[in-house]
Amino acid sequence: MTAATLSVSRNSQMRAEAIAGYAFAMPALFLILILLILPIIVVFMISLTDYQLGALTWSWVGLANYAEMMADKAFLRSLANTFIYVAIVVPGSVGFALIIAILVQERTKSKAIYQTIFFLPVTTTLIAMSVVWHFLLNPSLGPVTSLARALGFGDFDVFGDPDLVLVGLAVIGIWQLVGFNMILFLAGLTAIPRDLYDAADIDGADGVWDRFARVTWPMLGPTTLFVVVTSTITAFRVFDTVAVITRGNPMGRSDVLLFTLYKVGFQDFNIGPASAMTIAFLVFVLVVALAQAFLIDRRTHY
């Protein structure tokens, strides 16, 4: 075969490959455009208009929707509530997951059963389990409250108490998330070479704390970062428990971002502010994702 025919056949192969590539990627690209890119552009445009659902005319209003959003006490409160919720759920679910993973990792016979139990909430329908939690913590009928009463802790109404409601929701959030994080930590722990612990033993780092501080924790760095990021995003999207249990009550103390967005956008059909909130939400999510990409570059040493 001469060089010329060779390059012709190579070219035709490349062309065939490119045609196939476009043919296979086009349907998905079409969906990406109409279900992802276009909606984001549209929601951004709407956030700059006074569009109302079903209206035939609309006009540009600049940043008025954003101004309204920032002036909206309910929105700011829901934002603050969401941050408080995240601030409880992330350390709680990450910290407990790490402890559980370390304890479970060292078990031999009972490892599988503990894994199953802790992972159970991850698979189950949170709505149904929220109904159960609501009942468990019911101030008059709930077994947890009656047990607490019997033990002399007095009456308490977790979801009715403005100071406790976010904590109550966060407990459910941790309950659901901890098994997921545990699995990720277990994967990270398994990847730590046993030799390193042996070397630490010989070097004298053989106490529980030293082994953790000198080997486990630094070696888990990338895993921990990843777990913190996914947990933050999951916690930031809290919606189901609020929608089922508190609906933002009492006194808006459990209003969270997505629940407010849902109310404003799909119950009040206040499209302008809702789209502004959507953009705010997107910005937050992107910031977390970028932070993760940046930190992963810096934190991985090998």
Add this chain to the structure above:
Amino acid sequence: MADLTLSGISKTFGPTRVLNDVSLSVRDGEFLTLVGASGCGKSTILRVIAGLEPQDSGTVQIGGRAVDHLRPKQRNVAMVFQSYALYPHMSVHENMAMPLVMSRMSLAERLPLLGRVMPRRREVMKGINAEVDTVARQLQIDALLGRKPAQLSGGQRQRVALGRAMVRHPDVFLMDEPLSNLDAKLRVHMRTELTELHRRLGVTFIYVTHDQVEAMTMSDRVALMDEGRIVQLGTPADLYHNPSDLRVARFIGSPQVNIVSGTTQTKGIAVSDTVLPMQVGLPAGQVVSVGLRPESLSLDIVPGRARLTAKLAHVENLGAEVFLHFILPDSGDPLVLRATLDAFEAHRGRLDQAVALSVDTSRALVFDTAGHRVDSTGRMAAQRPMVQA
């Protein structure tokens, strides 16, 4: 500086017996190598000595003192791992300083932030740094102290691992296949460097390898292991020329010893078409295995030596020397002969037909059917491993 004694060490993992009554005595300052096929329990012995794995029974003594109740850090041993086990998140300097930091600083002084404000810490750290620098200079890695292990080559990591072991001035160095992750050329180079290091430090080395060449070239004495037992303990020359067991003969030497089957007769041992004139003190008619090292066969006709007829199958030319692979015509047993290039050239013309090979029976090794060595009086030729060397 210390000698080391293992007495009756046994260890099982679940149903499998990994160490079976291992006894071994290592002299102060000796370079002792544990060699054996992978999975025979070499690493487990090291781990028991280091205290990383508790033995089921038996005692480990270092410097005449039982250390079974001591934790790894209290035994004053250092270990170099096959994977090097460097802490990937620490710099070379931090890696090497680790044993000193752990032994010289209190828990409070080691704490991440709080430690910095502890009064004594600066001073201790200064001492540690100086020692790390000294060792690093000795190993010629002082230019690498700021790097992380990921930024080092295999050979450099190897040195860092050695450095981490050296800074603590241990009584015993334990090395678990430290060269097996290096490329062939560097491995040969590091062999000399390690023996040099051993000579300079004068400390007891226990070295594990599955490579018999390393064992033969580096050690004062070699312990050959098989299935959790020490089969033979002796100098490299001992193991080569005077193996106690067929397994030892087979393991040591490259190319492998030739094993041909024979039958004892009153006048010697019948092998293939000849009778090797040697007395082993066994009754006639016994089946034995005869081990012939490749250099105890020769193409030249030596008067008075037995001759085996064999046919050349193929030639492995290494340049200066040549390995000739023969086949015994009746049994089909292979037979490797080591010859100089000149000897080979001299005989080349007649090698397309079956030729007679002279056999140096003074160096032939005879084993009974159980694989034990039998000498001219019929008893074991080499000594069994001893507790006290």
Add this chain to the structure above:
Amino acid sequence: MAPVPKSRPRRRTDRLVASLTAHFFLILGAAFILLPFVWMLLTSIRPASEVFTAGFNPIPSAFAGVENYSEALTKSPLLRFMANGVFVCLGILAVQLLFAIPAGYALAKLSFRAQPLIFALVLFGLTVPVQVTALPIYIALARLNLLDTYFAIMVPFFLSVFGIFLFRQFFKSFPQEIIHAARLDGFTETEIILRIIVPSAMPAIAAFAVFSITSHWNDLYWPLIVTTSPDHATPPLGMMIFRDQETGSNYGALMAGAAIITAPLIIAFLIAQRHFVRGITMTGVK
């Protein structure tokens, strides 16, 4: 032989103490995790009268499971909700696979000009939750008069950028030689996908199926927005409807309903645990 040193037994007891401490904390944690499941099952077989007086009394005095479960099944169309859930999940999964597998193959194994751009869009898409696109898609569906249909419930999820990404990663590690060999044998690219790639991708498909089905069976936000009638309600939505009907009058039936709705996934999880853990934590590959 030297006597066994005295201190070794201490190491054993040390280890025993450590193990017992670990079990203590793990059992405590496990009890917290299991509490709602256990209480759900106990209450679902408890007589209605007892629920109001029981307080903390684990064991029901009489078995009222039959009444509670039959009430849960008759009072509201729970089975209908579950059938909706099955239909919606399978519909979403089928379309996702249909789009994601060829796209993943194209991104992994074929080279064409737009490839890097499309992959960049996929990576971007991975970070965007459905709540961001909900509003405009809702408006579009309203304009098209498609609200409160199965199509409306499924449409935002027809695109799974995660699926595309996952299959791309999976196919990346598929040996190029096999594909070359197939081309030399005269296979077209479509045949390569159908006869070579898809069969080899079964583990990835299984894991993705678990991921997709659990997330859409459990999703509340979007179905809550686009469905108004119970006809198309998915299980989580059905659970809310059921709960609102009950308004606290019969916890036994309510818990029975919750048990029925959570049962399919829990049973599937207990049977195919490894696949579930793999499928759900696969987001970890990001």
